[in-house]
Amino acid sequence: MLSLLFDGLVGAQTDKNHQNQKRPFAYYSMLYTNSCLFVGNASMYAYAFLVAGDTSLYRILNDHDLLRDTILISLCGAFGQIFIYLTMSLYDNYKVAIITTTRKCLSVVASAILFNHAFSREQWIGASMVMMATCAEVYLGNKNKKSKAH
Numbered sequence: 122m123l124s125l126l127f128d129g130l131v132g133a134q135t136d137k138n139h140q141n142q143k144r145p146f147a148y149y150s151m152l153y154t155n156s157c158l159f160v161g162n163a164s165m166y167a168y169a170f171l172v173a174g175d176t177s178l179y180r181i182l183n184d185h186d187l188l189r190d191t192i193l194i195s196l197c198g199a200f201g202q203i204f205i206y207l208t209m210s211l212y213d214n215y216k217v218a219i220i221t222t223t224r225k226c227l228s229v230v231a232s233a234i235l236f237n238h239a240f241s242r243e244q245w246i247g248a249s250m251v252m253m254a255t256c257a258e259v260y261l262g263n264k265n266k267k268s269k270a271h
Contacts, residue, residue, distance in 0.1 A: 151206045215262075219255060226251045 169175035181187050208217050230248055233240050240248075 150209070151202060155202075219259060222251065222255050226255070 181191055208220060226248055232238060
């Protein structure tokens with residue numbers, strides 16, 4: 122919920138800034154965001170390590186398969202974030218939201234198919250509704266652009 126709230130608040134301000142001035146390349150925004158997240162995550166881990174005795178770091182460093190998986194997930198997240206920020210710098214946040222929603226829905230469906238996760242009928246209906254709404258949004262958005270051009 123917080124992610125959606127901040128996407129709405131920050132997205133509108135980002136679009137406003139892009140209209141008022143030349144668009145800065147996305148890597149500066151990415152640097153600031155990740156710097157804040159690093160400080161927050163490091164603080165939470167330090168608290169968990171010092172107060173609660175969390176041993177996650179030791180487990181990861183001593184298990185080669187877990188270390189490999191952690192690095193792969195981190196790299197995938199980093200490359201995905203680069204593409205999201207690049208899209209934000211080239212287009213508006215509306216397109217970013219459509220791309221992100223489509224990616225998330227397709228990831229869930231692909232995971233269900235590839236890993237034989239059992240989806241209930243309601244879950245398939247929900248995933249179908251998300252994809253249909255996204256397709257309708259893209260279609261209607263393109264239709265509105267064409268009618269405004271004429």
